[in-house]
Amino acid sequence: MTKLFSIFSATLLVVSTSVALRAQDKQYVLDKKIALPGDGGYDYLSIDKVNNRLYISHGTAVNVVDLATEKVIGSIDGMQGVHGIAIDNKANKGFISDGRGNAAVAFNLKTLQKVATIPLTNKGADAIMYDAFSDKVYVFNGDANNASVVNPNTLKQIGTIALGGAPEFAVSNEKGLIYNNLEDKNSLNVIDTKTQKVIKNYPLTPCGGPTGLALDDKNQRLFTVCRENKGMSVVDATSGRVITTIPIGAGVDAVAYDAETKLVIVSNGDGTTTIIKQQSANEYKTVQTLTTQVRAKTLALDTKTHKIYLSAAEFEKGTRKVVPGTFTLLVYKLQ
Structure with a gap:
């Protein structure tokens, strides 16, 4: 019995190791390209996990893709300059930051019909997010160095949070805290959603020009990506310590x-996407440099399928002018 058990255990170990190696060896490959209607600039992408839809900011509109079929199913039009899209499934509403319109535009998640345009007292609406813990929508204003707080039920701005710098991406721990990068200050704010105030500010050295931000809530690690030093810094969310870059x-x-x-x-x-493997809470290794498309700089991750979606367009040489008819959604899958 002992010998048989040893053989069985060894077999299990070999199988487990083989599965782990196969999973580790998987890389992202191009799955398809989806043509999107319209021209103009583009910014954030956002996924509605409940309704299985992807929202893509696009000039004065938002393109909507059904993730089950990966086909365009509609658009939300009539804004002046779209940046981000926030999803509030509790209220069955989405919210769009209209930077040039100094407003947040609410729409029905089922019908895609606009239900309200909410004037904001602060200029430069950019990043936007819904926080389930506080049941509030936060619009981060790059020009005004603050955040507008919106009640998703009354569809009114109810407050302003001074940030002390120009905000970029933000993420919630869904327990009362919101983390937000300050691009011009090379630092990260911690916002208390109960008091609606910044309670901590962490310097991100050697990070310069932080933009995107993601959270590993289990290990209390923040991932902040920085343009000036071309680095991704791993930050301890509890202490603000930069662990590695x-x-x-x-x-x-x-x-x-x-x-x-x-x-x-x-x-x-x-024109690249860097894929980094988390070996442990404090150890990270680049496992792939995926070739994408120049200026495909924003993405959304579908955690159900592990696919990633990036928006991009072709530009006239030496300009920031989009070539008409070239706006595309790039879809990559693990293989």
């Missing part, structure tokens, strides 16, 4: 963390 591509904007695969995915404007 991993080299990435140029022109970074977004980052996502996949808790199941332990991959940190960083989209860079230079």
Whole structure:
């Protein structure tokens, strides 16, 4: 029995090791390209996990893709300059930050019909997020160095949070804290959603120009990506200590963390996406530099399928002018 058990255990070990190696060897490959209607600039992407839809900011509109079929199913139009999209399934509403319109635009998640335009007292609406813990929508205003607080039920701005710098991406721990990068201060704010105030500010040295931000809540690790030093810094969310910094591509904007695969995915404007493996809470290794498309700098991660979606367009040489008819959604899968 002892010998048989030993053989069985050894077999299990070999099988387990083989599965782990196969999982580790998987890399992202191009799955498909989806043509999107319209022209103009682009910014954030956002996924509605409940309704299985992807929202893509696009000039004065938001393109909507059904993730089950990966086909365009509609658009939300009539804004002046779209940046981000926040999802509030509790209220069945989405919220769009309209930077040029100084407003947050609410729409029905089922019908995609606009239900309200909420004027904001602060200029430069950019990043936007819904925080389930406080049941509030936060609009981060790059020009005003603050955040507008919106009640998703009354559809009114109810407050302003001074941030002390120009905000970029933000993420919630869904327990009362919101973390937010300050691009011009090379630091990270911790916002208490109960008091609606910044309670801590962490310097991010050697990070310069932090943009995208993601959270590993289990290990209390923040992943902040920085343009100036072309690095992704791993930050202890409890102390603000920068644990390590991993080299990435140029022109970074977004980052996502996949808790199941332990991959940190960083989209860079230079036409690459850096894939980093989390070995442990404090150890990280680049496992792939994925070739994408120049200026494909923002992304969304579908945690169900592990696919990543990046938006991009072709530009007239030496300009920031989009070539008409070239706006595309790039879809990558693990293989």
